[in-house]
Amino acid sequence: MRKLLFQSLFYRPLTEAAPSPDEAGLSELATAVGRAARRRLGRSLSIREIDAGSCNGCELEIHALNNAFYDVERFGLRFVASPRHADVLMVTGPVTKNMREALERTYHATPDPKWVVAVGDCALDGGCFAGSYAVVGGVSAVVPVDLHIPGCPPAPMTMLRGLLALLERADSDATTA
Numbered sequence: 001m002r003k004l005l006f007q008s009l010f011y012r013p014l015t016e017a018a019p020s021p022d023e024a025g026l027s028e029l030a031t032a033v034g035r036a037a038r039r040r041l042g043r044s045l046s047i048r049e050i051d052a053g054s055c056n057g058c059e060l061e062i063h064a065l066n067n068a069f070y071d072v073e074r075f076g077l078r079f080v081a082s083p084r085h086a087d088v089l090m091v092t093g094p095v096t097k098n099m100r101e102a103l104e105r106t107y108h109a110t111p112d113p114k115w116v117v118a119v120g121d122c123a124l125d126g127g128c129f130a131g132s133y134a135v136v137g138g139v140s141a142v143v144p145v146d147l148h149i150p151g152c153p154p155a156p157m158t159m160l161r162g163l164l165a166l167l168e169r170a171d172s173d174a175t176t177a
């Protein structure tokens with residue numbers, strides 16, 4: 001024990017240095033998402049997260065959007081507890097057979113207009129869980145998907161870029177309709 005304490009005084013920790021924060025880039029991106037939501041919806045964007053069977057890696061990155069660093073609520077992006085209050089369903093994981101009905105019911109409980117965003121490689125086609133007896137497949141095998149954000153897991157900034165692309169596309173579709 002004494003040796004361990006002695007070593008800790010002289011050796012640096014083995015963890016990697018944290019990346020330097022890109023506060024300006026985050027602020028610009030999240031503000032653009034918030035502005036696009038207000039233009040399209042007339043208010044801030046409400047997101048309901050659904051774990052349809054993921055390993056929770058994608059959840060960790062989604063949760064990071066609400067942590068003290070990203071704190072996206074300050075830009076008008078809110079995570080809500082009920083699909084009845086949501087504009088966007090962010091769905092992670094391969095859809096397991098046990099979660100299929102829950103995903104369908106959540107989709108139908110969400111009022112129109114709504115968008116479904118499949119988050120992560122598993123949400124595209126089952127990813128590394130594809131072919132499992134317990135898995136139905138990707139999210140689009142159960143509900144219509146408007147956008148897929150790739151990655152295993154995708155980083156919070158990648159998710160923000162995806163939401164911005166989704167809202168801009170919805171905006172241009174509404175303009176041309």
Ligand code: SF4
Nearest residue numbers: 054057120121122152
């Ligand atoms: S994409 Fe990767 S992190 Fe996300 S649920 Fe699948 S295995 Fe986990």
